[in-house]
Amino acid sequence: MADLKITGLHKYYGSMHAVRGIDLEIPAGEFTVLVGQSGCGKSTLLRTIAGLEDISSGTIEIAGEVVNDLAPRDRDIAMVFQNYALYPYMRVYDNIAFGLRARKTPKQEIEEKVQRAARMLAIDHLLDRYPRQLSGGQLQRVAIGRAVVRNARLYLFDEPLSNLDAQLRDEMRGEIKRLHQELDKTMIYVTHDQIEAMTMADRIVLLRDGRIEQAGSPLDLYERPATKYVAGFLGSPSMNFIPAQLVSQDNGLAVRLSDGALLSLPADRGNRFSRHRDREVTLGVRPEHISRAADDALRPGVVCHEVTIDLVQPTGSRTYATFLLGGVETVAELKAHDVSAPNETVKLALDMNRVVLIDPASEEVL
Numbered sequence: 001m002a003d004l005k006i007t008g009l010h011k012y013y014g015s016m017h018a019v020r021g022i023d024l025e026i027p028a029g030e031f032t033v034l035v036g037q038s039g040c041g042k043s044t045l046l047r048t049i050a051g052l053e054d055i056s057s058g059t060i061e062i063a064g065e066v067v068n069d070l071a072p073r074d075r076d077i078a079m080v081f082q083n084y085a086l087y088p089y090m091r092v093y094d095n096i097a098f099g100l101r102a103r104k105t106p107k108q109e110i111e112e113k114v115q116r117a118a119r120m121l122a123i124d125h126l127l128d129r130y131p132r133q134l135s136g137g138q139l140q141r142v143a144i145g146r147a148v149v150r151n152a153r154l155y156l157f158d159e160p161l162s163n164l165d166a167q168l169r170d171e172m173r174g175e176i177k178r179l180h181q182e183l184d185k186t187m188i189y190v191t192h193d194q195i196e197a198m199t200m201a202d203r204i205v206l207l208r209d210g211r212i213e214q215a216g217s218p219l220d221l222y223e224r225p226a227t228k229y230v231a232g233f234l235g236s237p238s239m240n241f242i243p244a245q246l247v248s249q250d251n252g253l254a255v256r257l258s259d260g261a262l263l264s265l266p267a268d269r270g271n272r273f274s275r276h277r278d279r280e281v282t283l284g285v286r287p288e289h290i291s292r293a294a295d296d297a298l299r300p301g302v303v304c305h306e307v308t309i310d311l312v313q314p315t316g317s318r319t320y321a322t323f324l325l326g327g328v329e330t331v332a333e334l335k336a337h338d339v340s341a342p343n344e345t346v347k348l349a350l351d352m353n354r355v356v357l358i359d360p361a362s363e364e365v366l
């Protein structure tokens, strides 16, 4: 049974239509990430689940029970907010214990739960401190600890890592994911950060303008995006989009770029695309599917193209090279030493097995 089931959910703030018809089922124990640009309705959706916002229409069920009219504290939910919302005048111990005391939990049980959560989050040496004596990462752990001791049915996180610096954020991602594995609870995690979504989620729900654009496992969405929006949202650097035409070539199909270059499509993809022959398409190529062409024979479906590099950006492990392809600035993710300086002319290999073709009118992936 779904732990959380949302049907036909709409939320208006006055005339502002923030959530525009969400249907979503989340199985017990799943780690779901709601991801999307700022303003797409992530927090609103999470807050309606928690009961912190009224809904305009639709139903929310938790464990088979409609909770539309249930107060937040009766929904068996624990939530971690972006701003931590700790009590500044209480020590860490008391901050974590607060919810348990409010529920009249026996003292001994509180002690055990607080200590266990503190050990799990490696803050057991900080229990006597006040929030002002903690770093951002430590504050975040306290906020998570306070949610974890609640032993709730559903855990909700609203961008809990966005106030942390990059390195700590990396670390905490791993820790929250590990926490999920240990607790085996249903968790819903909101972020605008596609890397966070990819690395943490069992399932990503990608929101756009108050609607679900696509939902699925991280690699599902990454490898089989349904729309240009999804294709461009996931992945860094982003997928390259190049206007082109789908044309016949010998017995098969090819993509013709605005500069006349013909890039053959592998035969096994022909069927899928043949009814779009002679139409305008957008060619979508991920940077990692472009490599420096080796001198030996190319793999089937890989085509060669000569370009002049105009920007070189090493990251250490890989090097991003920018060049014009069909008149459009295109980025390739190459090996560290594949290119060294701008103006170099190199032969690149495009893996046409992995490209997507997009209908420019509907922006749907063909």
Ligand SMILES: Nc1ncnc2c1ncn2[C@@H]1O[C@H](COP(=O)(O)OP(=O)(O)O)[C@@H](O)[C@H]1O
Binding pocket: 013, 016, 018, 036, 037, 038, 039, 040, 041, 042, 043, 044, 045
């Ligand atoms: N209390 C509110 N009153 C009016 N509009 C709001 C309120 N809260 C959010 N909104 C609007 O609803 C939309 C979705 O907001 P929100 O759910 O906070 O987005 P996200 O969390 O994805 O950044 C935004 O356009 C925002 O400006």
Ligand SMILES: [Mg+2]
Binding pocket: 042, 043, 044
């Ligand atoms: Mg938000």
